[in-house]
Amino acid sequence: MGALCGKESRGGSFSGPGRRLDSAPPERPTAPIPSNKRVVGGPPRTLGGGSGGNADEGSSSSSAADARRRAAEAAEARAKAAEGKATGKLGSQLQQQKKQTMNETMKQAAGEEARRREIEAANAQRTYE
Template sequence: MGNLCGKPSSDAFSSPGRRLDSAPPPGKPSSASVPQSVSAAKTSKAPPKVGGPPRTLGGGGDPSSSQDDARRKAAEAAEARLQQSKKGGKLQAQLDKDKAKTRVDTLKDASEIERRHRDADSNAEILRNS
């Protein structure tokens, strides 16, 4: 099958080959090249200096005061979460109720659930047989 819309390309195996340990023939430019803008930037100036103490975004003043402020806010948020968790909610109330049950109460509840399952199974069997 041929290429309908393009130009015929040269065959990759039409040129003479070379050994793997030899260098490529001179005069052929490699396909990977450095763009002009990057190469010009490297030769024109020295790279910009980067350094100094780390700063948070938006911080305009002393870095240590902003760190202290961030620590204080994090501590306040942790305290608020702790107070919220102590209050609990609906699930916490159910958990406390379940923890307060004795072993006998737990066994009675399990027995009642099992009795209900047996009753439902027997009712379903009666309906199937009728």
């Protein structure tokens, strides 16, 4: 059985002359070794410098400090923009939870647990009688 929609194979594995099982396979041609070598040299360059690597130490450190300052400002702007994004009921609940302190969260959890125990005790009394 063959493939219904497949192409008919022409040649394939058996198109060439055969060889004996105890003989070695024919050698495959190898790619030629490139003769041109790259020349590495010249003065060391700083990656990311806008002046093509010819910057002196003073200007590169000031540009790095400037880039660091701009990155910090951008991060602060993103944080401020993310603070005010309370969309819908779930967003407002999330903002409320973020504003809670650890003690407030623990008090809230303890109150919920106490209410759960009271409900279980009331259900146990109802089912016992």
